[in-house]
Amino acid sequence: MGESILKGFSKYTKQQRIDALIQKYGFQEDLANWLESFENSDISIQKIIDDLSENPVSNFHLPFSIAPNFVVNGKNLFFPLVSEESSVVAALANAAGFWAKRGGFHAEVLGTEKKGQVHFIWNGNPEYLQSLFLEIRDKLFDESAYLTAKMEERGGGITGIELKSLPHIYPNYFQLDAGFETCDAMGANFINSCLEQFGKSLQNFFQTSEKISTGQRECEIIMAILSNYTPESRVRAWVECPIAKLLEGKSPLECELFARKFEQAIRIAQADVSRAVTHNKGIFNGIDALAVATGNDFRAIEACGHAFAARNGQYTGLTDVRIQDGKFYFSIELTLAVGVIGGVTAVHPLAKLAMQILDNPSAKELMMYLTVAGMASNFGAVKALVSVGIQQGHMKMHLSNIMNQLKIPEIHRHKIQEYFQDKTVSYSAVEEYWKNKRT
Ligand code: MEV
Numbered sequence: 339m340g341e342s343i344l345k346g347f348s349k350y351t352k353q354q355r356i357d358a359l360i361q362k363y364g365f366q367e368d369l370a371n372w373l374e375s376f377e378n379s380d381i382s383i384q385k386i387i388d389d390l391s392e393n394p395v396s397n398f399h400l401p402f403s404i405a406p407n408f409v410v411n412g413k414n415l416f417f418p419l420v421s422e423e424s425s426v427v428a429a430l431a432n433a434a435g436f437w438a439k440r441g442g443f444h445a446e447v448l449g450t451e452k453k454g455q456v457h458f459i460w461n462g463n464p465e466y467l468q469s470l471f472l473e474i475r476d477k478l479f480d481e482s483a484y485l486t487a488k489m490e491e492r493g494g495g496i497t498g499i500e501l502k503s504l505p506h507i508y509p510n511y512f513q514l515d516a517g518f519e520t521c522d523a524m525g526a527n528f529i530n531s532c533l534e535q536f537g538k539s540l541q542n543f544f545q546t547s548e549k550i551s552t553g554q555r556e557c558e559i560i561m562a563i564l565s566n567y568t569p570e571s572r573v574r575a576w577v578e579c580p581i582a583k584l585l586e587g588k589s590p591l592e593c594e595l596f597a598r599k600f601e602q603a604i605r606i607a608q609a610d611v612s613r614a615v616t617h618n619k620g621i622f623n624g625i626d627a628l629a630v631a632t633g634n635d636f637r638a639i640e641a642c643g644h645a646f647a648a649r650n651g652q653y654t655g656l657t658d659v660r661i662q663d664g665k666f667y668f669s670i671e672l673t674l675a676v677g678v679i680g681g682v683t684a685v686h687p688l689a690k691l692a693m694q695i696l697d698n699p700s701a702k703e704l705m706m707y708l709t710v711a712g713m714a715s716n717f718g719a720v721k722a723l724v725s726v727g728i729q730q731g732h733m734k735m736h737l738s739n740i741m742n743q744l745k746i747p748e749i750h751r752h753k754i755q756e757y758f759q760d761k762t763v764s765y766s767a768v769e770e771y772w773k774n775k776r777t
């Protein structure tokens with residue numbers, strides 16, 4: 339029959355959790371030592387890492403990498419990146435160096451408003467409720483003042499609250515749709531606290547106002563939660579250079595051909611969903627790597643970006659290109675919400691270092707850097723795709739991973755790299771070659 343359900347697992351000690359693993363999967367008894375070898379020798383750091391999640395048994399390592407030469411609005415920065423995909427950092431570093439020689443990246447924040455909703459059911463007339471809304475809104479502002487005072491001191495707070503009647507989604511369904519400014523914080527706790535307070539104030543209004551008839555005092559709050567879709571928290575970034583300067587050591591004709599193919603690739607991503615998803619995945623390769631390094635919630639950033647990509651009813655590529663008067667102009671517009679204070683950013687030692695490497699940016703600056711990372715990653719990918727293809731770069735990284743797996747000593751690696759330069763790289767091909775070399 340089925341296995342017994344483990345109860346209270348979250349209260350187990352680390353050793354008990356590891357014992358449970360050994361018991362269930364038959365791992366060797368020394369699993370604990372092996373798992374411990376991935377942990378930090380400084381117990382205070384290990385405690386910070388353990389506390390980031392629930393039920394940890396060890397640390398899962400990913401490389402913390404650096405892509406230098408990111409010139410953004412004239413400022414020269416190293417970008418800290420965490421990615422498990424080896425070619426991502428290489429693509430970002432190449433694109434950064436490429437554009438550093440051509441004026442760098444330009445970026446501007448177009449807005450920073452975040453959103454959240456209280457979803458509720460009320461069995462009454464929407465127009466009548468709308469006519470009472472100014473009064474309700476004042477009550478919501480007043481009764482959440484204890485939550486907003488500090489944020490207002492920092493220049494943020496609630497930017498607006500609207501009432502929406504949405505019976506096409508559900509009979510008698512309404513939303514309080516609120517906007518927030520959270521300054522340098524991601525603000526999730528602030529927003530959710532305000533929304534939950536709005537829900538209570540709203541119910542209180544229905545229960546106590548003499549303008550509500552006795553039969554309509556019931557207001558059912560379905561949920562109160564921030565939205566990760568933040569269409570008004572928006573960034574634009576761009577690069578530009580003369581077409582003739584697009585490729586080093588190539589003729590103007592070759593540069594023009596490259597620009598044309600690049601433009602075609604962008605147009606295809608804008609029109610075809612199959613290509614758009616991969617195109618945008620390439621953009622998020624860069625954004626996520628910087629978001630993870632700085633302790634930001636990359637799932638929220640991705641979800642928002644993909645929704646923005648479909649804002650006109652069709653999912654499209656997020657970058658754009660214009661070729662005009664001999665100039666190549668490549669740009670991106672993106673919605674994303676990030677924080678630079680609180681959360682993992684303030685706790686994880688490497689996220690803190692990442693922020694220092696970025697010169698302790700404001701939330702607006704980090705929004706621009708993330709957008710630039712996405713654009714750089716996309717430029718690197720599309721540049722490779724329309725010229726040499728991506729396999730050349732990928733295979734170099736793939737070969738290096740295979741050599742690691744086969745534990746090939748460093749002194750032999752260069753020869754193997756040379757040999758595979760014009761051959762298809764696969765685990766079995768490298769294994770075979772290495773076997774023959776040694777016999
Ligand atoms: C691979 O991680 C990302 C690419 O597929 C992106 C793209 O095709 O644009 C190279």
